[in-house]
Amino acid sequence: MGILIIIIALIFEVAFIAYCIKTSDNQNKVRSWIRVLAFFTFIGFIQTTIIDWSFQWYLLGALLFIFAIIGGIRLVTKKFGKKLYERWRVISKGIAMLLVFSFVTIPAIVFPQYEDPDITGGYKVKTSSYTFTDTNRIERFTDTGENRKLTVEFWYPEEAEEKYPLIIFSHGAFGVKMSNASTFMELASNGYIVCSIDHPYHAAGTVDIDGNLTIGSSEFMQEVIDANSEIYSEKEQFQLFEKWMNLRTDDIDFVIDIILKNTENNSAEIYDLIDTNKIGLMGHSLGGAASVQLGRERKDISAVINLDGSMLGEYSINGNESIVINEEPYPLPLLNFYSEYVINELKANPEYVYPNKYISSISPKAFEICIKGSNHMSYTDLPLFSPLLANQLSGISGGSTKANVDEYYCIETMNKLVLEFFNCYVKGEGLFAAKEYY
Structure with a gap:
């Protein structure tokens, strides 16, 4: 227009x-x-x-x-x-x-006008936002000594009739908590409660419930660009990834814990609707990597979805300062979506950068899916919101810069598979079967 x-x-x-x-x-x-x-x-x-x-x-x-x-x-x-x-x-x-x-x-x-992807569920969806303060952590991106604050947004059935599974979402580097809103709408309309986290300073920008704006850290953004430009040694890159992952997993851990605590002693409507025995994790890029790692660490997670993120938590460094991959089978059902660039890298180098092929070969409930023609940002709503920015950010993140897949086909196919996977492994309903390519 x-x-x-x-x-x-x-x-x-x-x-x-x-x-x-x-x-x-x-x-x-x-x-x-x-x-x-x-x-x-x-x-x-x-x-x-x-x-x-x-x-x-x-x-x-x-x-x-x-x-x-x-x-x-x-x-x-x-x-x-x-x-x-x-x-x-x-x-x-x-x-x-x-x-x-x-x-x-x-x-x-x-930012052209666009139609929202199709929503298949029968529930009308309601949203609410909260800002949580982690009194056990000091915000390292500032020198004010303040505690780290995390703003989250919930998507959930408006006319609630029962308790619903909880899905925690973590956005990618430079992302925002709204990055996959169509996925959240699809899940909530089908009887889920989705909590998406804004990671301050790792996000393009965050706004707390009091209207305070926090701009993303230029230092962090430069680190991501440099890491994708391969200017660091293997050890330096591992240390960088470890720093990012610690922040992300601590954020997600804190949010899950405070939600579980609030279900016991908080009068807000949202907490009465959560089935604390059914929790899934999902994230894009760095958020996907953090979700996968927490799936190993927490005992209350039912299933994990990783949207085009490398499994950084599967790496460690030994005494010889060499990178090694965790050989323990992944303990949970795991669904990985990958761009065409990444899936081609996996086929050429199964244990290079993305050790997922190794993980899926020893875990019967690990799946890998590629939507043909997709790039890194195809697994978010950004191609609808801004095709130009989606291609540019995919280039910064590494890999091809232009997606050749229809945006609606990609997002709606992904949302369909996300719903089927969580239905099977979080709700315990039906079977999940997936092709390698769509």
């Missing part, structure tokens, strides 16, 4: 410039009418839902409103300016207008 508006603006400006040149007149009265009509046309598009009014359109709406006010005043007062017609002025004004329209339309191009 953003590109279409620029094209329409281009056609109008070129036509108007040609009209001015042909009549040898600035046509300020006509310009004023165009400005007023453009604003009301824009309002009409919003009212008819051709344009879904949201942040993408704020700049364009403000510009059209200002131009409409100016045009309206000129039409009422009949003061259209006294500058004599000059061809260069008409052309330069037209070019300037196109540049301005292009600038204010950038948000609509970077």
